[in-house]
Amino acid sequence: MAIKYQIHKSGLLDGTKYLGRVVLKGSFDREMVIARMLAMGTSLSRQDIAGVLSLLETAVENINAEGNKVTLDGFMQFTPTISGTFDGEKDTFAVNRNAIYVTAQISSSFNTRFSQRIGAEKIVATEKKPFIMEVDDLESGTVNTRVSCGNIVTIYGDKLKFDPKASGEYLRFVNADQPTNMVPIGKLQKISDKEIVFLMPEVSYGRGYFELASKMETQRVRVGKSASVVVVA
Numbered sequence: 025m026a027i028k029y030q031i032h033k034s035g036l037l038d039g040t041k042y043l044g045r046v047v048l049k050g051s052f053d054r055e056m057v058i059a060r061m062l063a064m065g066t067s068l069s070r071q072d073i074a075g076v077l078s079l080l081e082t083a084v085e086n087i088n089a090e091g092n093k094v095t096l097d098g099f100m101q102f103t104p105t106i107s108g109t110f111d112g113e114k115d116t117f118a119v120n121r122n123a124i125y126v127t128a129q130i131s132s133s134f135n136t137r138f139s140q141r142i143g144a145e146k147i148v149a150t151e152k153k154p155f156i157m158e159v160d161d162l163e164s165g166t167v168n169t170r171v172s173c174g175n176i177v178t179i180y181g182d183k184l185k186f187d188p189k190a191s192g193e194y195l196r197f198v199n200a201d202q203p204t205n206m207v208p209i210g211k212l213q214k215i216s217d218k219e220i221v222f223l224m225p226e227v228s229y230g231r232g233y234f235e236l237a238s239k240m241e242t243q244r245v246r247v248g249k250s251a252s253v254v255v256v257a
Contacts, residue, residue, distance in 0.1 A: 105127050
């Protein structure tokens, strides 16, 4: 078993450093993880596993909410954290500058086991272009599975930043069965290299993929595509 990786020039230190980047094969959601666990062989049913995962998630959330840290030995640690700054010792929490959330840290023993069983296979770096790794649908809470019309969708990846006002640059949703049929994404809420947030428009077809075109500060337009997802009206 080997992880595939590519080598890219870093934009740091005047571009004199080269970094390795894992080439992801895909993304597993909760249902896919449950299916993998069942395939490994177990006396538990799908409902049993789904129930245990849900119970674990709720228990960790409640324990963290009480101000405790949760350590799953040999796997992961969950710790409640507060972010933002304060003006002094007499200052208090303010929602406009502070936030409370949970951080997760993988245990060193888990990473040791992982590194001991995994090899690394170098593959030739492909042409630099926008890379759409993950499509998250806020309404359904699914990843790389479906999108809900009229609701918030977030795309994660690399080199995603583009100028929607520039000629030849765009983000659109293409009909997977008839690529000449497409809908532009116009209501963009956030655009960055790693993340794009937008309101999913109404579409007349049931399955499609996102296509992003960017010149990436060059003279030529580069195009990246996502995997197909199901549309939920």
